[in-house]
Amino acid sequence: MTVLEDIIAGVREDLEARRAGIDDAAIRSRALAAPPARDAFAALGGTADGTGRDTVLRVVSEVKRKSPSKGALADIPAPADLAREYRDGGASVISVLTEERRFGGSLADFDAVRAAVDLPLLRKDFTVEPFQVWEARAHGADLVLLIVAALDDGPLRELLGLARELGMEALVETHTEDEVDRAVSAGARIIGVNVRNLKTLDVDRSNFARLAGRIPPSAVVIAESGVRDADDVAEYAAHGADAILVGEALVRDNAPADALRRFIAAGTAARPPRRA
Numbered sequence: 302m303t304v305l306e307d308i309i310a311g312v313r314e315d316l317e318a319r320r321a322g323i324d325d326a327a328i329r330s331r332a333l334a335a336p337p338a339r340d341a342f343a344a345l346g347g348t349a350d351g352t353g354r355d356t357v358l359r360v361v362s363e364v365k366r367k368s369p370s371k372g373a374l375a376d377i378p379a380p381a382d383l384a385r386e387y388r389d390g391g392a393s394v395i396s397v398l399t400e401e402r403r404f405g406g407s408l409a410d411f412d413a414v415r416a417a418v419d420l421p422l423l424r425k426d427f428t429v430e431p432f433q434v435w436e437a438r439a440h441g442a443d444l445v446l447l448i449v450a451a452l453d454d455g456p457l458r459e460l461l462g463l464a465r466e467l468g469m470e471a472l473v474e475t476h477t478e479d480e481v482d483r484a485v486s487a488g489a490r491i492i493g494v495n496v497r498n499l500k501t502l503d504v505d506r507s508n509f510a511r512l513a514g515r516i517p518p519s520a521v522v523i524a525e526s527g528v529r530d531a532d533d534v535a536e537y538a539a540h541g542a543d544a545i546l547v548g549e550a551l552v553r554d555n556a557p558a559d560a561l562r563r564f565i566a567a568g569t570a571a572r573p574p575r576r577a
């Protein structure tokens with residue numbers, strides 16, 4: 302069993318436990334009653350013709366307590382306070398991990414962040430069932446995560462379609478050429494290249510440059526994982542990242558807002574001219 306399969310088995314068990322407490326009809330009506338989703342694609346600089354590439358490097362800042370590769374990363378007594386720091390530092394989107402077993406996240410963390418800031422929020426979890434998409438919207442999410450390695454084409458399209466029906470977008474995460482091509486043909490317009498292989502947890506930053514060029518300019522390209530400092534940000538930006546997704550380096554920093562400002566400045570300065 303790969304790490305990814307192992308995580309998903311736990312996610313499915315936890316999902317069944319939550320479903321015992323709230324039925325499908327109830328979660329759907331909560332989702333439909335929630336205030337409308339914010340436009341995450343625009344917040345990330347996306348435009349239909351790709352002109353967003355002229356603008357600043359955007360950051361998706363993550364609330365991440367622990368990870369399967371590194372264990373505990375930071376004590377986060379109040380996710381709402383961290384979220385306000387992220388907002389003040391210029392985050393475009395905040396990602397909140399809700400996977401409990403390996404990442405120490407929860408929907409309670411998500412709710413706390415939702416109550417504290419008005420930015421678009423990514424519900425970061427291993428989304429494998431439509432119920433999780435309804436649930437995300439019911440909690441005020443604007444984006445869900447769809448990991449191509451975890452989904453066949455049918456479910457990938459179905460979950461992406463449902464997210465959009467509910468007014469949300471999806472961050473469609475890839476790690477190989479084939480996954481990028483599957484994301485593009487499914488119609489994804491926010492595509493992440495995760496330099497961490499979720500089957501082995503190995504990080505290879507050079508993967509980003511290799512894969513980013515396959516993504517059409519109409520999509521927002523997000524470099525995910527492995528940012529240690531402003532030099533890493535500049536490198537991703539130079540290779541075509543419109544945005545970066547950062548967890549560890551921000552949660553470990555005593556002044557995350559300042560770190561964010563440095564990342565945004567370094568990434569914006571390194572961005573190449575817009576691709577034709």
Ligand SMILES: O=P(O)(O)OC[C@@H](O)[C@@H](O)c1c[nH]c2ccccc12
Binds near residue numbers: 365
């Ligand atoms: O902490 P890092 O190295 O900055 O990585 C953040 C983010 O990319 C990582 O948390 C992540 C990327 N894809 C995921 C899928 C599920 C859970 C977590 C992730």
